[in-house]
């Protein structure tokens with residue numbers, strides 16, 4: 001785990017129109033950065049190209065976020081979530097990040113990330129959540145697809161629902177419907193005591 005230092009408590013505020021874009025190869029080595037990226041990070045294009053993206057990692061970012069991100073990307077799924085990045089001089093900026101796998105001629109060839117200014121609510125949520133994970137106060141909660149889910153059975157069900165295909169969800173819906181219909185049947189014992197002629201047993 002890379003520990004880039006120093007980390008100053010100085011936030012760089014992003015303008016509303018800023019789009020911080022980069023591309024990487026399949027290993028996360030930078031192959032493209034746009035102008036906003038260079039301006040905000042403080043690194044030159046030459047310093048960034050060919051480097052692993054962890055060159056931007058802020059020490060406050062918990063490992064679990066990147067594990068979640070790589071799990072989605074390697075499975076071919078896009079990922080969206082909050083990232084705190086470190087500038088070259090140690091200042092930091094929060095971004096709402098969208099990462100997507102790139103396919104060329106049917107083959108996975110790398111990833112593209114588009115980041116934009118995060119809202120104060122998103123930053124507040126990420127500060128609180130990531131601090132809890134860093135300080136091991138998150139209990140059984142997990143980072144999943146950029147958000148947080150409860151651990152245990154409830155979390156496992158939610159995780160399954162988030163990953164399930166549409167046909168799996170339809171089958172589940174039908175099962176739940178069936179259970180509701182069966183659960184809604186009249187109480188047979190009451191019916192049998194009132195209308196014994198309809199329920200001849202044996």
Ligand SMILES: Cc1cc2nc3c(=O)[nH]c(=O)nc-3n(C[C@H](O)[C@H](O)[C@H](O)COP(=O)(O)O)c2cc1C
Nearest residue numbers: 001002024028053054056057058066085111112113
């Ligand atoms: C396209 C792409 C963009 C990435 N952008 C960032 C980023 O902005 N900041 C960051 O800390 N990690 C970013 N990463 C994740 C890094 O590759 C790395 O997993 C992370 O910094 C943790 O590195 P470490 O565990 O080696 O310290 C990006 C990965 C990809 C594939």
